[in-house]
Amino acid sequence: MPVQAQGEFAPLKEKLVPALELSGQPVKRGTMAHKHIVYMMLVDTAAGEGDEAAIREYAPLLEELAVRDEHRPYLAVAHRAWGVAHRLAGEYDEADVRLQKALELFTEFEFPWQMGRTLVELGELALARDEADIARDYFTDAQTAFEDIGAKPDVDRISRMLASIA
Secondary structure: OOHHHHOOHHHHHHHHHHHHHOOOOOOOOOOOOOHHHHHHHHHHHHHHHOOHHHHHHHHHHHHHHHHHOOOHHHHHHHHHHHHHHHHHOOOHHHHHHHHHHHHHHHHHOOOHHHHHHHHHHHHHHHHHOOOHHHHHHHHHHHHHHHHHHOOHHHHHHHHHHHHHOO
């Protein structure tokens, strides 16, 4: 099972952080992961795990590279992660701004799975604000996005989330 799928940030960090110190191209076969990819994986996993400290450590690095290189999909990942960090810190207005920016970018690129994941985070934010009706709307929209691409595990997870707030 891939380390990222195990649901633990520490083993992923243990494997990825040393890669940041490796020299770049050329390599004999394939390509070496760029810092963008490593930071994206660290940030996205930390957000998924709800690890605010790790988000605050790696999101600025990802965001800096994404802005510098005009890599808007990775910028969207950074925005979503910042949204999670702000929600965890109780900074709900800041969380909403970041999550809306992420959703806007993912929608622009027509990335339905990423849109769904961001809608889930907006739903989590609404729950944190005690706005169950708004959360239900976000979760329903996320479920639709996941259904459209056949992401059954995500559809099932959202179904359970919807049932828990019914």
